[in-house]
Amino acid sequence: MVNGPTGNGQVGHNRPSLRLHVPEPKFRPGDDVDFSHLAVTEPGAQPRPDESCEAKETNPLATDLVRVLGDDNQAHGPWDPRLGPDTLRAMLEQMALTRAFDERMYRGQRQGKTSFYMKCTGEEATSVAPAMALASDDMVFPSYRQQGILITRGYPLVEMINQIYSNRGDKLKGRQLPIMYSSRAHSFFTISGNLATQTPQAVGWAMASAIRGDSRIAATWLGEGSTAEGDFHSACIFAAVYNAPVILNVVNNQWAISSFSGFAGGERTTFAARAVGYGIAGLRVDGNDPLAVYAASQWAANRARANGGPTLIEHFTYRAEGHSTSDDPSAYRSAQERNEWPLGDPIMRLKDHLIAIGEWDEDRQTALDLECAEKVKAATKEAEKNGILGHGLHHPFHTMFEDVYQDLPWHLEEQAAQAIRERKIKWPQA
């Protein structure tokens, strides 16, 4: 069976044997980390094409790295969005609040108040800055790590915590895994646990907006690992074919749970370079540079709004913490990576910039951090009045059967009666 499927391929011929390449990250637990292989570009050195340019004019930017904030803490070059100090401080505040929220919710999960949580530490800029660059009624189709958008859009923290606790105040009725928010009022689409499904949906929403002659655009976020899903290809091809007014944000935080970006093709090219094959605009930005992220988002939003079509933005960043509360990153990557990350921390960089331009100081930062922590603490206390997960203050049993369909069909009515009967047997006094 030399040539058969069970043959070893070595017998009877002299062709070279084939080798399967299985990607391996540069660093594993215990390794010393050296990121000098990463091309960190000069801030301000990247050209900014006109928003109405041909998509192919952006091709060099899909493999470059757009940066604005330099090591001197000043903003540089044509991508500087020239935001006023009030806007910069607002951005800093939203990012600080997002981080404070993450800290407290993470602790809450460890204390058993809920089952699950996901932080976005180190990636705050990739949601807060786009949320500020978009119009408040532009529709966003987020992944699970864009809590910064909801916070920036003013969604009440208490509502977020009610959802995380799945308590009786949760307006999603305790049906969704923690952090899978939804708020139509904030133009924030219901988050799915399945990956990349939101991307063709965002394109469909954008197509609908164009069909209707509306002026609102759509934006979606997904991780670099999720770009491997077929849905992402569906999104890109539909966005390209219909020139849809949509922004596809790929948050390249280097890690998909324990799989590094090489398992999504990151060893071969950039994620922004996917845009080149589809003939859509592609930008690769320093995701830890809030000004660069803002500028790229604004560029893409203006382009989409002027019927210039879709833009794929890769936000090159680093997931500073675990994927979720369910994994321990020290089991699969070097603990040094976080501190060695050459692009720094987005909050620190914006803070240092504001200080450098004389619009902020360390005392105000300390006060801000305290204020954020207090705000989150107060919201947590308020939400806990509605209960925490597994402590009885959930929605009534019958709500489990509602919203499967608009109306309750006979078979669900029968099953609801069964559930309520079981409750009465278990808790006769209730």
Place this chain on the structure above:
Amino acid sequence: MASSVIEDDTPYGIGDAPTRNLNMIEAINDALDIMMSRDPSVVIMGEDVGYFGGVFRCTAGLQEKYGKTRVFDTPINECGIIGAAVGMGAYGLRPVPEIQFADYIYPGLDQLISEAARLRYRSAGEFIAPMTVRSPFGGGIFGGQTHSQSPEALFTHVSGLKTVIPSTPHDAKGLLIAAIEDDDPVIFFEPKRIYNGPFDGFYDKPVQPWKKFPQSRVPEGYYSIPLGKARKVRDGEAMTILAYGTMVHVVEAVAKEKGVDADILDLRTLVPLDIEAIEESVEKTGRCLIVHEATRTSGFGAELSALVTERCFYHLEAPVERVTGFDTPYPHSLEWAFFPGPIRIGEAMDKILEV
């Protein structure tokens, strides 16, 4: 052959409206045309549905009438078609995507099952997916295994989806209008074997066109048939027969040929199911035959059999019987050996009546 009267259209029809003789394709086209003109949020998309009007011509003329932004071709990407439809529904449109063959729907399954079917639930009603996914299904046209399948049970198994299968032009129009108006996602499977005429299972005899049958008398204008209501095809005493799609016509022809006084229900909607009509019929006849073209194991017939047994057990005088396609892929050359035709159905009828 198909029955000579439309038994129960009166409550849902439009009474004295003039009728036209339409085949099922024309009836579907008429329903789409009416809904596009009544509701500007209705959009149609799919492979080849635009300029060409669909490979089965169901969308013929609609792009010309309503424009390219409401009726348009799509990339060959079912995940994208359904995914985009979810986004359009979230925007406020009422998309009617066509999947060219039911066999091609699988790349879109995650978008249907995890997304469209779950939006209302997971967002507590903030977002819905008011889409109707039209797709030709079923065999008997020498389509081989990738143009013949009947995958309805994959969808009836999914909470949040409705599954509708018409068996006549009259019903196809009224049910499609109801499906498009429905705010839940609906899988609308069109039995392509009976697009042009009510195939009776005797494949070696010539097929008669729809216009020779009264069910092709389709009222002009708008009317809808509520989802979840079965159609009584024929009143009888000897046994209940539950069927849908093409098989409605086959069981009717076999019962007639064998002289079996069958009480035949065309289910029309599998989810939600008209359980009352089923119970009423089985309690009357005490015997039940379930017929579908889809493969047998875990087919919708299993659900029907279980429901009848659970709910009508003390009225039953014989075991419930299922007649289905075999548990194989749909074969090309042996298509008619696969198809649950008159011999298989006739044997089951004999078995039920023996007891």
